[in-house]
Amino acid sequence: QAMKDKKVDFAFYTAMSFVYAEKEANAKVLLKSVWDKPFYYSTVVTKPNRKIASLKSLKGKKIGFVDEKSTSGYLLPILELNKLGVNKEDLQIVYTQNHKNSIEMLEKGEVDAIAVFCNDAKGKKGAWETYFPEKKLKMKTLWVSEALPTDPFTVRKDFFESNTDFTYDVMMTFLELPSTVKDHNILKETIGVTKMVTANSSQYDTIRKLIKDIQ
Template sequence: MKRLILGLLTLLSISTAFAAEGTSEAVPPSITIGVIPGGNPENLREQGLALAKELQAKLNIPVNIYVSKNYVGLIEAMKTKKVDFAFFSSSTYVFAEQQAQAKVLLKKVWHEPYYYSMIITPQRSGIKSLKALKGKKVAFVDDKSSSGYLYPQVALRKEGLSDTDFKEVVFTGNHQASIQFLEAKKVDAAAVFSDDEKGTQGAWEKFGTDKKAKYRILWKSAPIPNDPFCVRQDFYDAYPKTTHTLMFALIDALEQNRNKDTYSEILGSRDLMPATSKQYDPVREMVKALNIELKP
């Protein structure tokens, strides 16, 4: 079994320093927000710099965007205090809550407050069921990705399939890369997200370059809670006002921008809404069902 991990590790920084005013609370010397290149990494870098600049102007505190190469790296970055805040996937949050004391604050809304995992294959492949994937090449995003690996694993195991039953398993690092692998015929199927139940807002629609390509949905998950925005618990305890100011600044950055795609790679394209830990209980149940060790 070949595992291919594609990604990058970048720290995008806005270096001008400011001093926060008008608050009795201690002020952090800077803020670092961690993200994962789940879609287009180049767009993520550009949007990250623009968002950092806007947030810095509102908070009067230097803001950095940390782009992790994968999910495990982002958990470790929060655990070692390289990042103060992070946008996790739903399952990564469950790991981060256990290992890095992540506290959920907000969640993204793309098309709906929930999204879906789907396993797709080109219609030309002739594959019409999950069982037919045996002996085929399959692309997953990351072994900690909710829609790109974990939820599909539950479905595949019910069909008696594991990674060893495939001819090749490729971990691409992000959903866009998984679609690229499909288009290049390097894999026969891929597990990716869809922002709606019917697949009209699927990763293949967002990232596909071959607009004539047709895909068959072999399986779709139950609704999955959208990606949460979290803070490191000790940072929150030390700087609660700064934390809440940043939350509102992020909401404003999305709501007040006429072009909803300006920060879509990071903030989603519709809303940011308050979230609670309990909302992610279905994800914890999935992690328990797969008997996954909660360690980075």
Template sequence: MKRLILGLITLLVFSPVFAENTPAEEAPPAITIGVIPGGNPENVREQGLTLAKELQTRLNIPVNIYISKNYSGLIEAMKTKKVDFAFFSSATYVLAEEQAKAKVLLKKSWHEPYYYSMVITPLRSGIKNLKQLKGKRMAFVDDKSSSGYLYPWAEFKKLGFSEKDFKEMVFTGNHQASIQFLEAKKVDAAAVFSDDDKGEQGAWKKFGTDKKAKYRIIWQSPPIPNDPFAVRQDFYDLYPKTTHSLMFALIDLVQENRGKDTYTEILGSRDLMPATSKQYDPVREMVKALGLKP
């Protein structure tokens, strides 16, 4: 499996003035927000630094962006209090809620309130369904990725597949890398996200470099709740006002930058909207069906 280098983007600041915090709530010494480089890792790093600087200005609190090397690492970072907030995938959040006491606050939106997992193959491959992938090379993103592994793997299990039924299973680390593997003919199929149910907003459209390449969607998941933004419960208990101020700042940033690529890798492109734990019940059912543990 490809591994991305663990990164922590920090920003040097001068002595902050906590003007907006009342005496009833002391400001935290700093805020750390965790993210997963699920798309373009370099863009995540660049946008993370810009986001930290902007949030720091608005909140008058030092802000760090912690880039986890994988999905499980982000759960562990919240559990060990290395991060206070995190942008999880839907399945990672369900596990983090149980293991790291994550409390959901918001969810991203790119095209719709939901997104989809899709398994795609090059049109020229002649592969038209999942059963034809036996003996083939398959690209997944991460074993905790909702669209890049868990949802399609649940479907493969229904069909009686096991890991040995593939000639090769590759975990690429992010959706962009999965598309690169497909373009380079290193795999025969890939499980990636699509922000709409037609595939017009699919990962292969966003990250593909071969504009002439044509793909066939051979499987599509039910709608998946969009990626949530969560806080560590004990942080929220100590700093509810700071938490809400950060939420409003993030919502404002998305609205102010709509149509631009300033923060899209981290915040989505359309909206950040309030979310509840119950909205992720379908994900919990999938996690339970697969027998996943934190």
């Protein structure tokens, strides 16, 4: 809303929020965040000792989702479950509010499975390693989504058109930050990402398709 009202010129969005902002607030993507890679995945995992072999096995089980607006922590997995004939009414849903809480609840046995983000196509490295690297938690992967684009950094299009040089200066500052400060990754310390890379609107087509499927 702030970009739509021209109160801000630049903004970070989640991937899904950007798709709406592009249409409603004239947002133009410039860069995207990189944690491990410039894309990530959604995964549904359980503990190795649970007798749950597949997504279909979750029928009647208690599953932890982040919240209804989370792409990896709810939307993609719930769509996949629906495709398999498992509806919301077939699940005992717990909204955990964040990925870290989801992992903790699974470890405590408060839920049977969780939907969280992961960093590879096989679901081997995920939120559990990000938040609890020292614990070396073991997970059983039930499903992994297709690759998803990471969160974008955007500019309002009319601002870009009238301030092109300044916008490129801002972009270059973000792109060069990780390599210009010795022993400190300012991006990681301030916004939690390893670096920024250039991006374009077409990289978010996966999210547009997801929104279309939801509607």
